[in-house]
Amino acid sequence: MPSQIADAVDLVLIKTASNGDSRAFAKLVSKYERRLKIFGMRFFKNETDCDDFVQEVFIKVFTGLKSFRGDSQFSTWLMRIAYNTAINAINRRKECVSLPENFEILDTTSDLEEKQLREMTASVIRESISELPEKFSICIVLYFYYDMSYNEISIVTDLPVNTIKSHVFRAKKLLKDRLAEQLA
Numbered sequence: 001m002p003s004q005i006a007d008a009v010d011l012v013l014i015k016t017a018s019n020g021d022s023r024a025f026a027k028l029v030s031k032y033e034r035r036l037k038i039f040g041m042r043f044f045k046n047e048t049d050c051d052d053f054v055q056e057v058f059i060k061v062f063t064g065l066k067s068f069r070g071d072s073q074f075s076t077w078l079m080r081i082a083y084n085t086a087i088n089a090i091n092r093r094k095e096c097v098s099l100p101e102n103f104e105i106l107d108t109t110s111d112l113e114e115k116q117l118r119e120m121t122a123s124v125i126r127e128s129i130s131e132l133p134e135k136f137s138i139c140i141v142l143y144f145y146y147d148m149s150y151n152e153i154s155i156v157t158d159l160p161v162n163t164i165k166s167h168v169f170r171a172k173k174l175l176k177d178r179l180a181e182q183l184a
Helices: 003-017 023-042 047-067 074-094 111-132 136-142 150-157 161-183
Strands: none
Touching: 003 074, 023 047, 023 074, 047 074, 074 150, 074 161, 111 136, 111 150, 111 161, 136 150, 136 161, 150 161
């Protein structure tokens, strides 16, 4: 139910913003900016590039707002634009997909040794994901870190759902093998 309310609020903001209300668009930016920054840090190596990416995405969203048909959630449409923008930027810059250095597994203990083990594990996971083929790393990041369904990833990446399932399955297998090798 809260999701339906949020979707309805988004639709009102979209309609109002597409009619020229800058305050409505500012509310959309405020609501989704953090999500886009986190998403952008998966692709870019520094905050400046990430900020440029977020700005470019919101410019594209603003100029294309009237084309949003509502066939999917606004957040899915937004992430599709973000994904395409990131891939285009990467192709221009030839950077690779990576998790940010500050990625960490939630720490629920104060034990120093266990904390160091968690940090080492997060580092190994980050490194292992960055070594995956790009098509696998993108799918695994969207699936696990953005909690997107196969259908949502399909919409964002423009790949068939079965291809997404295959990429996630293969990525998990590769990660399992690499992690077992590195943590042994």
